[in-house]
Amino acid sequence: MKLPKNYNPAEFENKIYKEWEKSKCFTPEPTNEKSPFCVVIPPPNITGQLHIGHALNNTMQDIIIRHKRMQGFATLWVPGTDHASIATEAKIVDVLKADGKTKADIGRSDFLKLAHEWKEKYGGKIVQQLRRLGCSCDWTREQFTMSDTCSRAVNDVFVKLYHKKLIYRGNRMINWCPNCKTALSDAEVEYSQKDGHLWYIKYPFTDNSGHLTVATTRPETMFGDTAVAINPGDPDNAKHIGQSISLPFTKRIIPVIADTYVEIGFGTGAVKITPAHDPNDFEVGLRHNLPVIVVMNEDGTMNDQAEFCAGDDRFIARKKVIAELIKANLLEKTENHTHNVGECQRCGTISEPRVSTQWFVKMEPLAKPAIKVVKDRRIVFIPDRFSHIYFNWMENIRDWCISRQLWWGHQIPAWYCNSCGEITVDTKAPGKCSACGCTSLKRDEDVLDTWFSSALWPFSTLGYPKMTKDLKYFYPTNVLVTAYDIIFFWVARMIFSGLAHMGEIPFPEVLIHGLVRDTDGKKMSKSAGNGVDPIELIDKYGADALRVSLITGMAPGSDIRFGEEKMEPSRNFLNKLWNASRYLLSNLNEPPSSDLLEFKLTTAERWILHKMNKTISEVNVNLKKYELGLAYAKIYDFIWNDFCDWYIEISKSSLYGFDAKLKNQTIAVLVTILRTSLKLLHPFAPFITEEIWKEIRDPQDATFIATSKFPSGNAKFAFSKDYKRFEIIKDVIRSIRNVKAEYAVAPSKAVKIYIQTLDKSYMKKNMSHIYKLANVSNAEFITDKNLIKEQTVAITLENLEIFIPLGELVNIEKEIQRINKEIDKMQSEITRGSNLLNNEGFISKAPKQLVQIETEKLNTNKDLLVKLVSRLKELNE
RNA sequence: GGGUAAUUAACUCAGUUGGUAGAGUGCCUCCGUCACAUGGAGGAAGUCAGGGGUUCGAGUCCCUUAUUGCCCACCA
Secondary structure, three states, rough: OOOOOOOOHHHHHHHHHHHHHOOOOOEEEEEEOOOOEEEEEEOOEEEOOOHHHHHHHHHHHHHHHHHHHHOEEEEEEEEEEEHHHHHHEEEEEEHHHHOOOHHHHHHHHHHHHHHHHHHHHHHHHHHHHHHHHHHOHHHHHEOEEEEEEHHHHHHHHHHHHOOOOOOOEEEEEEEEEEEOOOOEHHEEEEEEEEEEEEEEEEEEEEOEEEEEEEEEEEHHHHOOOOOEEOOOOOOOOOHHHOEEEEEOOOOEEEEEEEEEOOOOOOOOOOOEEEOOOOOOHHHHHHHHOOOOOOEEEEOOEEEEHHHHHHOOOOHHHHHHHHHHHHHOEEEEEEEEEEEEEHHHHEOOOEEEEEEEEEEEOOOOOHHHHOOOOOOHHOEEEOOOOOHHHHHHHHHHOOEOOEEEEOOOOOOEEEEEOOOOOEEOOOOOOOOOOOOOOOOOEEEEEEEEHHHHHHOOOHHHHHOOOOOOOOHHHHHHOOOEEHHHHHHHHHHHHHHHHHHHHHHHOOOOEEEEOOEEEOOOOOOOOOOOOOOOOOOHHHHHHHHHHHHHHHOOOOOOOOOOEEEHHHHHHHHHHHHHHHHHHHHHHHOOOEEEEEEEEEOOOHHHHHHHHHHHHHHHHHHHHHHHHHHHHHHHHHHHHHHHHHHHHHHHHHHHHOOOOOOOHHHHHHHHHHHHHHHHHHHOOOOOOOOHHHHOOOHHHHOOOOOOOOHHHOOOOHHHHHHHHHHHHHHHHHHHHHHHHHHHHHHOOOOOOOOOEEEOOHHHHHHHHHHHHHHHHHHHEEEOOOOOOOHHHEEEEEEOOOOOEEEOOHHHHOOHHHHHHHHHHHHHHHHHHHHHHHHEEEEEEEHHHOOHHHHHHHHHHHHHHHHHHHHHHHHHHHOOO
C-alpha cells in the first residue's frame, strides 16, 4: 500500500504530467486501424496568463479528448498560441517606453527582433500552465500562428483570395483606434451606451434669410461638413432644400441637400453631413458627390482644416468649438443625450470612423456557403440557439478590413511598383513588377489582422497548404469548444475559411460554453480585481479539484459564477475517492481474479454491479451529447453514495471476517468497482485517477489509465431483480436507523427486530448487512405479529413489516402521531394514483408500461394503508 | 428597435425525448467507531416568477405580463 494517508495533489500532479508527456501517450499516429478524433485548441495569446475562462474551456476539451482517447480513437489535441498582433505590439512598445524609446527610434527589423525575443522568453508561460491543468495536448505538434507552417498558410490563402478577387485594396470608411494608430475590423469595436450631449447649432443661410439649426453629438467635426441634409418628405424643412449655408468659422459655402436617410422629427430634422468622419455621412456623400474633408489626424488630434482647433485633441476641440459657438451666439441649446460610443476592444480608446486605404476581404461570396452548411446542419452549434447569433452576423456581414498599421504580425504579401504603381501579390518576394517588369518594388508595410491567421487554424496547424499525412487524416477536426464571445471573431471565420480553402467544413460540431463570472455575477477582470487565479487554486486544491469544480452543475452555453468556495466540495470528493482506494489497498494482498462471473455473486454484489453498469451507460450517453456536468454528477453519485456509503460499508463484514473465500470474492468486486470508477472519472480528474491506477491497475491493462479502455455497458452485469431486492434491504436499514434517530436510541446501541414477510429467502440471505449497518443484535422472523409480547415500533414497507421492541422507550402518543402522518401521506398517494387510473385519457393514452407501474403502485399503497390503519387501531386500544 | 437567455430549497445551481422536483453549501439532532471529521447517520426546507393555453398529464411545449442579464443595430 503506497498511497499516503492524506490526499495531497501537489505531491504527484506534476510528476504524472511529466510521465505522460515522456511516454508520448498524447501523440497519435495517423493509422487506418483507428478512427481519428481531433480538436484544435483555441490558441491563447502569447501575452496571456491562464485565467479561469481558459481553465473552463480547456477542461471541457480535455474531458472530451480523454474520453475519446480511452474509447480507442487516434486522438489528437493540437495545442498552440496566437501572436496577438495588437496586444503583443503594445507590450513591446511598453518595453521600449521603459527605456525611453519608441518604435520609430529602433525601426521595424529591430522591433521585430525584440518582439521575437520577448515571445521566446514569456510566450511559453501559458503553455506550461495548460500542462498544470492536465491538458492532454500533443506537444510534439504545438503550433504558433506566426510559425513557418502557419505563415505559409497565411500567405497562400492571401494570394489565392487576391487572385480570386476576394481580397481587394480600397479607400473606405473604417474603424480607427487613435491610440493603437491602426485600422480595426467591425468586430474589434465594442459599443456601449454613454452619456453625452446633443448640441443644437445655428447654420446661417448665405442669403441672410436666417438660419437652419442642426443637432449634433460631435460639433468638433463641423470643420469637415460639406452639406446639410433634410428629408425631402419633411413638411417643415423641405422648403430649405437647395438653399446654401455659410458654415460657421470656415465660412465655406455648403448646400442643403435632400436625403431620406434623415429621420423626420428627430432633432431638428436637419443633419450636418461630414463624409470624412461618420459612416452614414460618408454614404450620403457618395450619393451626392460631396467632397470629403478630413479634419483629424491619425492620433485623434485636429489638423489644419480645424482652424482654431488645429493640433488640439478631439475632445478638447469639442469644448473649444462649443465655447466659440456660444461666443458667436450660434448655439441654440444643449440637451443631454445618451448614445452608443465605439471603443477599441484592445485598449478601450474611443474609436474614430476614418476614411483610409486598407485591405479588405470581400465577404458575401464567402459567407454564403458558410451560412448554408449551418442551415443544412452539416455544422451544428451546441446549444443550438447560438446558430441564430451566427446567422444574424453572417447574413448582415460587411467586408472585413484585414490590414493593420502594425509591425508584429504577418506582413501583407503585396508589393507596389515604384514606377507604374501596379500591385504584385505573391507568396514570396517577386523579382519584378507583374505589369511593367520594373524591379523597383516596395512591400506593403502593414500586417494582417490576427484573426486572419486564426481563421486558418484548423488546417494551418495540420500542415496546409501541403497535404500532409496529418491534414489528410485529421481534417476535418471533430469538435470546436469555445465561449460564445468569439463566435464572430473566430468560429465564423474558421467556417468560411475551411470551406474556401479546404473545400470542407472545419468541424461538424461547435460546443459553446459561457463565461466565468465572480460570485456576484460580474465579469472577472484584472482591473476589477475580482479574478481568481487558477494556478493559485491548483496550488491549493489540486488541478483535479479545479477541473471538477468548473464542471459541477454547469449547463451548456450559460455563464457560471465561480468563487473559491466551490473548490472545497470538489476536493472533498477527491479525498473520498483517495481514502476509498486506501481502504481497498490496505486489504489487498494478491491480485484478485479478474473475471467476476467465476463467483456466485451475492445480492449486494449484483446490486452494485448493476448500478455500475447503469452508470456507465448513462455516462457514455451524456458524454456523447457533451453533457459534461450531468455525466460528472452521475459518476460523483455512484462513487460517493453507491460505492463508498453503501458498498464499502457492506464489504467490511467480509473483509474483516474469517471466510477467506468470501473475502477474496469481495475484494474482486471492490477492485472491479474501483478500477471502473477510476476510468469513468479519469477524463474529469486525470491526475488522482492516474495516481491510484498505478497501485490498483490490472497488470493486463494499460500502464496509464489515460490510454486504458473506457468502460462500456456490459449485459453480463445486468441484474435488475437483485438490484430491486437490495434496494429493499437498503430501505429496511434506513428505516431502522430512522426509528432509532427518532427515538434517540444511540446508533451504538444494538436493537432486536421482528420481521414479518412473505418472501423470507433473500431477506435471510442479506440479514448480515442489516445486523451490521443498522446495528441490529438479532432478528426473528414471525408469521403473526400478535405474538410479540413487547411494546414495539412498527415499520411498514412493501410486503414487509418490521417491529422494533424498544420497551419503555416506546411512546404510544408519538407512535400514533407518526403512524397518522404516514397514513396521511399514503392516503394522498392513493388519491393521486386513483385519480390517475380513473382517468380514461390516462389509461388509453399513457404508455402501457406506465399504467402498469401506477396500477401496481396503487395496489401496494392500498396494502400499506390497510396495515397502517390496523397498526393505528392497535395503538389506540 | 430587434434577438436571446434567465427567474426552481436560505444561498449557488442541475433537471437529458412532457410521466409524483434534485445536488452542493448552509441549517437542526446524534456519532471521535478499525478508508475518510476534507468524515458518518438522521432531519427540516420548494404554489418550479405571475397569468392564460395545449395535453390524460407541464418545471419541461405555446402565448402573455413582470423583473434581470447578454448580443446585435447607422438614428445625427
